Amino acid sequence: MKKILVIEDEPNIRELVLYNLTQNSYEGIFAEDGETGLALARMEKPDLILxxxxxxxxxGYDICKELRAEGNKTPIIMLTAKNEEIDKVLGLEFxxxxxxxxxFGVRELMARIxxxxxxxxSQNMTKADEKAKNKENRVLQIDDLTIDVERHEVSLGGKKVDLTLKEFDLLKTLAENRGIVMSRNQLLDKVWGFEYIGETRTVDVHVRYIRKKLGDEDNDGKYIQTVRGVGYKIP
Known part of the structure; x- marks a missing residue:
C-alpha cells in the first residue's frame, strides 16, 4: 500500500483528502504545520507528498526546497489556493x-496522484534496468571466451588466461565493439590514450601476443580477425 503524506492546515480539506486516499487504497498520514510535515517527510519516507x-x-516552498537540497526525491504535488501563474511556476522550480x-475535485486529485x-x-524502473544492464555488461562472453571487466580476468573454456594490462584493455575494447572493425589509430586512442606517441605497429604486436595466448594465431581467427588495410574486429 502506497503511503501518502498530506501537509495541510485546513481541517476540512485535510479530512476530505485523507478519506478519499483511504477509499482509493492508499495509506494517508498528515501534518497540520510545516515543521511537523518536514519531520514526517524525513521520518516516514512516504511514496508521495501532498x-x-x-x-x-x-x-510549502521552503519544505520543498529543503527536501530537494537533502537529495530527497519523493514526488511532491503542491496544493495551492493561489491562481497566479508565478506561484505554480515557483513550486515547480523548487x-x-x-x-x-x-x-479541486477529488477525482482530479486522485488522477494526478x-x-x-x-x-x-517508471523513471525508477528505467534507472534500475539500466543499472542491471550495466552490471550484466561487466562480463563479456564470446563463445567460450569470458572477459570479466570488474575482476579484470580473462578465461578460455574455464581456464584463466594471463594478459598484461594493455592486452586486457585491447581485448576488452574489441569485445565491447564486437562486430565493428576498429582501426589501429582508434585502438591506440582508446587503449593507449589520445596523447600516446608511437607507431600503429604497437597494436599489431599486442594483437599477436593476445592471439598466441588464446591459441588463435590465424589472421582470420575465431576471436580476433584482421581486416586487411583497416584494422581488427571480434566477429
Missing part, C-alpha cells in the same frame, strides 16, 4: 512534480 503552500511555521489549485506515482515508478 503539500499545501500556505502553512504555519514553515511554508522541485515539485505537479500542482493542483483549490478548490496516480499519474505522478506512475511517472516516478
Amino acid at each position: 503539500l499545501d503552500i500556505m502553512l504555519p511555521e514553515k511554508n 522541485g515539485a512534480d505537479d500542482y493542483i489549485s483549490k478548490p 496516480k499519474a505522478v506515482l506512475r511517472r516516478y515508478e
Whole structure:
C-alpha cells in the first residue's frame, strides 16, 4: 500500500483528502504545520507528498526546497489556493512534480496522484534496468571466451588466461565493439590514450601476443580477425 503524506492546515480539506486516499487504497498520514510535515517527510519516507503552500511555521516552498537540497526525491504535488501563474511556476522550480489549485475535485486529485506515482515508478524502473544492464555488461562472453571487466580476468573454456594490462584493455575494447572493425589509430586512442606517441605497429604486436595466448594465431581467427588495410574486429 502506497503511503501518502498530506501537509495541510485546513481541517476540512485535510479530512476530505485523507478519506478519499483511504477509499482509493492508499495509506494517508498528515501534518497540520510545516515543521511537523518536514519531520514526517524525513521520518516516514512516504511514496508521495501532498503539500499545501500556505502553512504555519514553515511554508510549502521552503519544505520543498529543503527536501530537494537533502537529495530527497519523493514526488511532491503542491496544493495551492493561489491562481497566479508565478506561484505554480515557483513550486515547480523548487522541485515539485505537479500542482493542483483549490478548490479541486477529488477525482482530479486522485488522477494526478496516480499519474505522478506512475511517472516516478517508471523513471525508477528505467534507472534500475539500466543499472542491471550495466552490471550484466561487466562480463563479456564470446563463445567460450569470458572477459570479466570488474575482476579484470580473462578465461578460455574455464581456464584463466594471463594478459598484461594493455592486452586486457585491447581485448576488452574489441569485445565491447564486437562486430565493428576498429582501426589501429582508434585502438591506440582508446587503449593507449589520445596523447600516446608511437607507431600503429604497437597494436599489431599486442594483437599477436593476445592471439598466441588464446591459441588463435590465424589472421582470420575465431576471436580476433584482421581486416586487411583497416584494422581488427571480434566477429
